[in-house]
Amino acid sequence: MASVAIPQTGTVVVPERKKASDTGLWSWLTTIDHKRIGILYGAFAFFFFLLGGLEALVIRVQLMHPDNAVVSPQKYNELFTMHGTTMIFLALMPLASAFFNYVMPLQIGARDVAFPRLNAFSLWTFLAGALILNLPMIVSLPGTFLEIVDGALRSVGITSLTAVANWANGIPGANLVPDQGWYGYAPLTGLLFSGQQIDFWAVGLLTLGTASLAASFNFIVTVINLRCPGMTMLRMPIFTWTTLIVSVLLIMALPAITIALILVVFDRYVGTHFFAAYNLVEGTLVTTGGDPLLWQHLFWIFGHPEVYILVLPAFGIISEIIPVFSRKPLFGYAVMAYATAAIAFLGFGVWAHHMFTTGLGPTPDAVFGASTMLIAIPTGVKILNWTATMWGGSIRFTTAMLFAVGLVSQFVIGGLSGVMHAVVPVDTQHNDSYFVIAHFHYVLFGGSMFGFFAGLYYWWPKITGRLLDEKLGRAHFWLTFAAFNLTFFPMHFLGLAGMPRRYATYGPDSGWWLWNVVATVGALLIGLSALVFLHNVTKTMRKPRFAPDNPWDAATLEWATSSPPPPYNFREIPTVTNRDPLWAAKYGDHMDHHEEREIDVHFAGREIGTVQAPDEAEHEQHARASAAVAVREAAAEEDGHGVHMPNPSFYPLLASLGLLLISLGALLDLSWSIHLVGGLLAIPYISLLGGLMLFGAVYGWAFEPAS
């Protein structure tokens, strides 16, 4: 591989040190700059990715041996619940948000998102929800690790740590870690079967949902309204398309889980029985008319689109990366956009495939089996279009490209096992077994996470102004690739051998030992690969190689400004006449290919609009666009003259803090009101304070001058 990853030569200006007032803590707390918010999303998400990974490692160590007792069954149940919840809601979703925030406004040539302060509110509310969800886990983790060390010591006869471990496990709150699984099937979440840990889970997710909704509306308005002149919908970069579609998915999917969670809280504290078929009244079992299956329907109407919420952003990312490193435009651009929309749309019609073993009856089973199979079609088109993009190209294997191709290759495995699960009778064997665990890790790790790593390597120079080390990057990729397959491929075998998920341990007569050992070794190697990545980050922070504006010879607008971009992104809002504006400017007209738009129109079988043949007017417009792009060189010596950006604001943070206190107050007060019946002492002081803060913040926010 002689010609790998040589960044474009270009004038690289070593950035000057910025003033403390621009980079201090206060500036980060009050920032409403979409780029900084994106960075914060990414940093928090990566922290939770590591935390969720740590939880997974304990799970894998526990399963390394039959009848193992590294952690108690209770702790094990807490660990898999928090691993799933953390990875989905606190790692993958905010990582997608990080990229949406940072990249999308740049790609559409905007100065920021439509509602910058709402954007900051989304970020801090996400953090509030994450805190609520993880508060018991944070309190419980020391006890868990002391318990593990103590267990090891006791096996060699040292008991001195037992008392400390018991003390740590007894810290108030340490026994409140959610333990009902990430999809919280009723009636395990009911008061009869669980304690207050469910409240932390439910309120945490409700808070996170608020953050996601606010962010999604923001992105939709931004994409619809703030595109630069000339950027028609069908000239938008495919990642921007993804941002739009995923945001729409979120605002349609989240209400289902929001309602479901509120009903859970009602069931627990208001005396309703939406999800409980039975209740215990004075020691007698009575039927209530509620139905646990209602929860499953509501949850998966959210939960299945959620899968696409997690994986489509990664698809969007690699749809940017593969063309750039193949030096070819994306194959079948419009079809790719439609396929994304089709997956999103069909995603709402397949939820019951999570419920094939609940006894829905043959007709629903067959119908949902068919609808699930349908999703394979647009997904297959995407896979083959990515391959066709590389076909005939001139491929550079940067780390970003390796991860992107890795996604294309590995997602195929997850996709194919997904089709197997649409075959209902086969699913009755695979459902809730390790075959499913293997399947969705191929989708969410081999898919989403590979895509996010690809995006990190790809946009890192734009975000930080520094290039990551490519040698370490390649080591990171290959280690991740090998370790990932070593961990999750054997889980197919475990599933076929009948190992159910969520088993704290298994008997020696089960025949599951071998592949569990292999998977555990693989998981430890995944942990190692994360360390390689962190090493890469710290190394290139200490000894930076500064990045030029467009190190990869990419085509989209984010590469038309400096690395990192100035707060206002573009000194002059660019005008585009082409889907790949920077390539058009650099390589000229032959990049512009008008026939292909016709293909898109007919292929989709619907009218998109009038297709214009290339004419004099467009050529003229095109020339102007090239000039506009060239103008941004001037922006490098910027001082921001004439660009009005909104002021930093403290109110979004204050509002989120208010929400945090309202939620926390509800949780704490609920426990008080349980213990101090009568209610007089259960006045929700904390919630009241939070409410006042939220009101004050929104008031201040509303009357704050914009700039």
Place this chain on the structure above:
Amino acid sequence: MRGDGGVRGWLQAWARPRAGRARRFAPLAAVALLTLGVLAGCGGNQPYSTIAPQTAKADDIQWLYALTFWLALAVFIAVQAAIVYAVIRFRRTDDHLPVQVHGSKRLEIAWTIAPAVILLLVFIPTAQVIYKHANAIGTADFRVDVVGKQWWWEITYPDIPANEADAAAGPLITANEVILPLGADVVFDLQTNNVIHSFWVPQLSGKLDLIPGHENLMEFKATTLGDFYGECAEYCGASHAWMRFKVKVVPQADFDAWVKAWRTPPAFDANPETPDVAEAPKSFGVCLVCHNINGTNAKIAKTGITSNPFGIGAGPNLTLLGCRDTIAAGLLVNTEANVETWLKHTDEVKAGVYMPNYYTAGQIDDAKVTELAKYLESLKPAGGCPAAQPVGGVIAPAATPVP
């Protein structure tokens, strides 16, 4: 070895020059690994295997699985080959600008239609099997009621009375082991009144959930003799992993003998000082609130779907306990020593268990624990337990006619 030594050097040296080759071999390695895994699945001792079917129903599922597996493998190889070929063939060699292709109407239509055709090929037999299995429920004639508990299974034979002379005595009830006569066309009535469980005997059938407020029916025809391992497949709380059971398919004569033995009061005289052999030992007094033993005075515990889900007054029926392979739903091998362990360390060995530990509570002492263990192990047929069956099944001998 080159580079600057150490793990990092090794990683770099490994990653750099072989990136392409490793990618080329990746699918090959995956196929090899897959084959290995399938072999391991068939060859090893895997009593929960989903790919060693022992009923016609499980065969249908296996056939569908094989169909999708080979189709998936073909698609997998084709797509990986295309990816690998593309990344090797079209690697950058010089600074040329490739032909700027934006798409191809024909190709994209082709690879929209191709998967649709493949999926149709899969869907038609899928739908056929779904309806075939659903329709089979109506013709099954051997009924077994299963109530999922936290964390064990109550097994009731509603058509087999506990006492032929006394209809009020109710049906035959056992726990954690489903005994079936060879050839029975069984329909399981799956219910629960606590949380959701899932009834799964991989070699005999796919799984089906037990959902509060729902009555789910599962059918298969028991055509192979043997012990088949079953397990709970839906997370149901602390001891989800210890909710195992067995389906034992035995010759009809053995089944009849088992029913007869079940109806016969225990022969072991637990209280020699009293004339009544049907009386459980005095130490059983704390147990009989929850546990019934047929033919004895232990008969007040509640059973069925209306019983209290929290175990108070509704524990497993212990009739013929001495013949069960395990106690506590697969947690411990059924020996006298383990029964003692169970009685003394109930809550330590099974997380969240509803059965109180009367030993630490001081209500039974060591002597009584020993007495109880001896008594429980004595609950066997007069002629001893039936001979052990092979795990995973054997095809019924030709001499045994399969109805």
